[in-house]
Amino acid sequence: MPAEPTPPHHGRPAATPAQALAAMDDLIAASMVGQQEMAQRLGLNVTDLTCFAYVIQAGEDLLTAGDLATRVHVTTGAVTGILNRLERAGYVTRRPDPEDRRRVRVAAVPTAVARVHALYAPYYARLDTLFADYSPEETAVLTDWFTRATALAHAYREELRLHDS
Numbered sequence: 595m596p597a598e599p600t601p602p603h604h605g606r607p608a609a610t611p612a613q614a615l616a617a618m619d620d621l622i623a624a625s626m627v628g629q630q631e632m633a634q635r636l637g638l639n640v641t642d643l644t645c646f647a648y649v650i651q652a653g654e655d656l657l658t659a660g661d662l663a664t665r666v667h668v669t670t671g672a673v674t675g676i677l678n679r680l681e682r683a684g685y686v687t688r689r690p691d692p693e694d695r696r697r698v699r700v701a702a703v704p705t706a707v708a709r710v711h712a713l714y715a716p717y718y719a720r721l722d723t724l725f726a727d728y729s730p731e732e733t734a735v736l737t738d739w740f741t742r743a744t745a746l747a748h749a750y751r752e753e754l755r756l757h758d759s
Contacts, residue, residue: 618743629643629644632713632714635713636709636710636713637683638679638680638683638685641666641668641676642676642679642680642683642685644666645662645665645666645673645676645677645680646680646685646686646702646706646710647710648661648662648665648666649662649685649686649700649701649702650702650707650710656689656699656700656701657699657700658691658697658698658699658700659673659674659677659697659698659700660673660697662676662677662700667748667751677700683706684703684705684706685702685703685706686700686701686702686703686706687700687701687703688700688701689701
């Protein structure tokens with residue numbers, strides 16, 4: 595017999611895992627469509643925008659091309675093409691690695707970062723408002739779930755790749 599849903603908290607209705615999965619599927623679909631629209635507005639494709647997001651996220655700890663390839667799950671050859679497009683579009687510059695001149699580090703162009711932030715800032719402000727509806731404990735649970743679900747997604751994709759080999 596399935597477990598009973600937990601009682602509502604803060605006026606939120608109880609939900610089953612199936613309802614949570616359906617809501618997650620809706621969020622993923624909305625996010626995929628949204629990312630496509632954001633990428634188009636920036637003159638990029640979704641994969642290039644994803645790479646640029648990782649470059650922004652890294653900040654001053656500049657990523658190598660290999661780091662990006664690993665994070666986006668593409669070959670180093672594919673990431674070279676992505677970096678070429680991002681560089682031509684004025685989003686990144688490549689810098690020699692000070693410790694290994696054969697390696698290249700990727701830096702975000704500040705004006706490009708500003709364009710991306712201007713596009714995403716209103717959306718992220720709304721998400722901040724949404725998170726404010728949750729207690730710190732609930733936000734911790736959400737953060738844990740997002741982190742663990744992301745790791746699970748990466749692991750499952752890797753299993754599929756290994757199965758295909």
